[in-house]
Amino acid sequence: MKLTDWPDIHERRGYSASTPPLALLSSIYGLGVRLRIIARKGMAKRSLPGFVVSIGNLTVGGTGKTPAARMMAEWALDQGYRVAILSRGYGGRYNTKILVVSDGDDINAGPVEAGDEPYLLAKRLQGVPVIISKNRYTAGLLAHKRFGTNFYILDDGFQHLALKRDLDLVLIDASSPFGNGHLLPWGPLREPIGQLERADAVIITRSGQSPPGDNLEGILEKRLQGRPLFRGDHIPENIVFPGDNRVHDPEFLRGKRIIAFAGIARPEVFKETLIDLGADLVSFKDFGDHHSFSPKELRELNVKKRKIKADLMVTTEKDWVRLENIASGYPDLTYLTIRFTLLSGQDRFFRMIKDRAERSAVFK
16 A cells, blocks of 8 residues: 555545455554553653643644644743753654754754654744654753753654653544544554543644534533633645745735645645635645655656646645755745644633643742
8 A cells, every 4th residue: 555545544434355454453553552551551650840741643644733833832932931842753764862953043953864843843943942752751851951941842742651741732633533433554543532531632623624523522522521622723824935035925826826746644635725725726746644755756746837837836834844955946836834823712722731830840
């Protein structure tokens, strides 16, 4: 199976020739997950010297954790906390126990070494160290020692059970909350849905683009048993021409003939966003998540752009970080930036975080 097949497989609710082996692997995976959860329940969790908030999900990719982590970091920085982001650095080829991607001022590693998301966060967040390690406790101690960190954001931290956290936030995509409802690899679930009981609060993402189904909020409210539920969305922010540093509002795309491409977990969401912005999308190419683009692929996309007489090539900001080293000489290549915002209960959301932070031992 190709990487690009998995999103379709994870949504598929019927049965096919691939169902029996996938179901068997899913059962084995599920057993491993449950044993891991049971084992961790009896083990003491390590505590960092500060307030720890985890931003995670139950499914593989596509819920928008990175923009949400950026929103959280900007708020915490504005509140006067000394913030650091701790990430596992998925997809990064770093070969050290800890890698300081950014010290808050200078970026010390590229996307190949650090992974897409940590590098993108490092580029976007001035004043916020970004540190990656498989052992986030050790990374957190380094952040405290070197930068005086007292507010830690765990990017994709819900399954990182070894570290104590003060707040566990889980993001759920309104357009596809749990896929076909099965565990990996048959479905997109990294854990059984019942593990939402560990969450302190849930944010339904892409609520503006794909309003939650009639029963999604009810299902979540029942599982959360009084814990907060919020709605958020990913808002198009800018169209960036990296070749000459031009920046336009997203409305710039209206009426433009464009060829677009993406190597992300939910490329169809990007495609729908471009159409909603009024772009004339004449061609769309879907690559696998975290795809490593080659100069040849970019040349082929540019040849197609000229052949079909498109005005622009458009990709995502996340894809751009994997393209910037090979993309010189393409003045019509642009990328779309997005920001994450809460559509409901924003004041209540940040008050919840501030109240919990102020109650934590480090700020007393």
